[in-house]
Amino acid sequence: MSERGTEEQLRNRAAAVYRRLAAWWELNARDLPWRFGRATPWGVLVSEVMSQQTQMSRVVPYWMDWMRVWPDAAALAEAPTAEVITAWGRLGYPRRALRLQECARVVAEQYGNELPRTYEELVALPGVGDYTASAVLSFAFGERIAVIDTNIRRVLSRVFLGVESRGGAASRAERELAARVLPGEGREREAPGSSSGVCANADAGVACNVRHVPHEPSAIWNQAVMELGATVCTAQAPQCGDCPLRDMCAFLAAGLPGLGESRTRPRQRFQGTxxxxxxxxxxxxxxxxxxxxxxxxxxxxxxxxxxxxxxxxxxxxxxxxxxxxxxxxxxxxxxxxxxxxxxxxxxxxxx
Ligand code: SF4
Missing domain, CATH: 1.10.10 (Arc Repressor Mutant, subunit A)
Known part of the structure; x- marks a missing residue:
């Protein structure tokens, strides 16, 4: 892209990338239990909190057990703290468990056990930051909002700008790019028989194996870009040969300049810390x-x-x-x- 390109060129390019990614997502998305409308908004929030700094594949068994014991905010709010810390197990950064319980108490007491639906209300909850609030609005409620995490920043920067995203705090340019390439409003996402936009089974706290589609294009976009960054367009070793965007990617066309360069410090070794x-x-x-x-x-x-x-x-x-x-x-x-x-x-x- 380029920043030299016109807004219309960028939109056309983003639309082509969206079509390619949506098809890829349909076939390749990991079948995580909180995806595809099978979890309540609260379940989606729990998955996002657990996935911060922990790989999603590791989160799955913890999330399943957690949601079985505490299916909603009210249940978690009343749980003994020792049980909450124990159930967090080896997910790491256990303060997140306490913050999640604080969040549950606010949701149970101030919002009648239903997650609020505005960005301002979500981001005011304990332990919920910009990323989590945006992710819940997009993935659980189908709201049109740009979600910005490390994977999304890396993919967008590579595909549209042809340069490496170098970590650190999201820059204004990265936020603007994410907003400009986000698909517009689209098809209705609500699943049949659902009162809250999620599967009726999930509403009732029952496990569901059916994928509920369609989603809002912006929600597909956010999830697909994030998934591509997590599984194909990784920081150090992007698998360009297997990438659905390989003929549309400015970074690949430029020869992957500065691949893997980062302005953040290398991760501290764990042993002895x-x-x-x-x-x-x-x-x-x-x-x-x-x-x-x-x-x-x-x-x-x-x-x-x-x-x-x-x-x-x-x-x-x-x-x-x-x-x-x-x-x-x-x-x-x-x-x-x-x-x-x-x-x-x-x-x-x-x-
Ligand atoms: S072609 Fe390579 S660098 Fe470009 S998005 Fe795909 S994996 Fe990433």
Missing amino acids: DRQVRGIVLNALRRSAVQAARGVAGGQSSGAGASGAVPRSRIERLWPDQVQLDACIASLDEDGLLEMMPDGSLRLPVG
Whole structure:
């Protein structure tokens, strides 16, 4: 593209890319359980929160279990916090679980257990930022709104501008491009028998295996561009030979200049990090909470009390660097992810 091109040329080009992508999406979209109108808007929001910094394929079993136990905001709002942290399992960044529960409480109490439908209301919910609010409006409600995440920025930049998207915060130019190439209003998306734009089974909290189409073109666009970025047009190794846009891509035509260059720092190794230590501590508390909940006598033999509290002596054996361990325990306490008992033992929050 170019920025030199006229608006009409850009629109025509975007329309051609849309047709190609929509056909590709129809055949190649991963069959994730919250897609194709099979989940409630709340279920879509849960999937988006879980997918932040965690691969979607890893999220699926957690999402399935989570939605079975807490199918709506009201159910999650009332759940014991320790169970919420335990169910988050190894999804990582467990503060997200607490924020999601805070969000559930607001939705249950202030919105009658239904997600609000405006950007302003969504983005005001705990733990919901620009991306999640836009994604829910597009994927769950079919609203025409540009969704901007790393994958979408990379694909749009490559295809239309012929340059590498180099990470960091989304620039104004990237936001403008995303808005300019977004398809216009289109076909009605509501599935037959549905009162809220999702499958009637999903409305009733029942698992559904049927794909409900059609979607709004803008929703197909957002999901298809994101999916292409996640599975084909990846950051370091785009599979251009298998790409449906290979004859329309300015980046490929230019010889993939600066492929993989990024202005963000390389990801920190995990081994030895505070993230690893926090995870080890939380896993010990989760195991203990599960044992306590099951009334397993092993609680005594393994050092876990009836409340699920793990004795300090056992905590200290979890990590050799006691200074780092203490700092991580303090940060988990600050985040509300554990409780320190008067005798120094630790447990998941009771609430
Ligand atoms: S042709 Fe290559 S660089 Fe262009 S969108 Fe497809 S995978 Fe990405």
